[in-house]
Amino acid sequence: MQRLRVPPLAGFVTALVLSLSGVLPAAATSTLAPSNTDPEEHILVTIHSRTFEPATVTLHAGRKTQLVFENQDAELHAFVPVGLFTGVHLNVGGNGAPEFGENGFKRVIIPSGGRAEFRFVLERPGAYPYFCDMPGHEMRAVIVVE
Numbered sequence: 001m002q003r004l005r006v007p008p009l010a011g012f013v014t015a016l017v018l019s020l021s022g023v024l025p026a027a028a029t030s031t032l033a034p035s036n037t038d039p040e041e042h043i044l045v046t047i048h049s050r051t052f053e054p055a056t057v058t059l060h061a062g063r064k065t066q067l068v069f070e071n072q073d074a075e076l077h078a079f080v081p082v083g084l085f086t087g088v089h090l091n092v093g094g095n096g097a098p099e100f101g102e103n104g105f106k107r108v109i110i111p112s113g114g115r116a117e118f119r120f121v122l123e124r125p126g127a128y129p130y131f132c133d134m135p136g137h138e139m140r141a142v143i144v145v146e
């Protein structure tokens with residue numbers, strides 16, 4: 001009686017193990033928290049001919065983001081956001097000259113051929129204008145957070 005029951009059970013366990021080993025990797029990757037496994041979103045804004053390009057970029061609230069400004073002009077430019085980084089933990093890199101005030105990040109001056117790099121996670125959706133405050137520069141653009 002027992003000799004008859006064991007082989008089917010062993011076969012069932014073997015089949016179960018085989019099916020689980022095939023299923024588990026896919027199940028494991030899809031059940032991890034998305035915010036921890038989502039790749040960082042990379043956004044590049046180039047500055048040339050006194051223009052931010054593209055004029056509008058869309059970022060996503062709750063997502064790890066790297067935002068880079070690349071100054072391709074032969075003159076200095078600045079990135080001056082309005083409200084975007086208020087209360088946001090910010091990591092600033094690149095070879096620009098960032099300035100901070102009592103409300104946090106104020107602006108970064110980016111040399112010719114240089115770049116400013118920001119890493120952050122934004123939480124407040126909205127449309128945030130930014131500009132370059134170098135004298136005579138009429139440069140405006142928008143960052144939309146969805």
Ligand SMILES: [Cu+2]
Nearest residue numbers: 077132134137
């Ligand atoms: Cu400028």
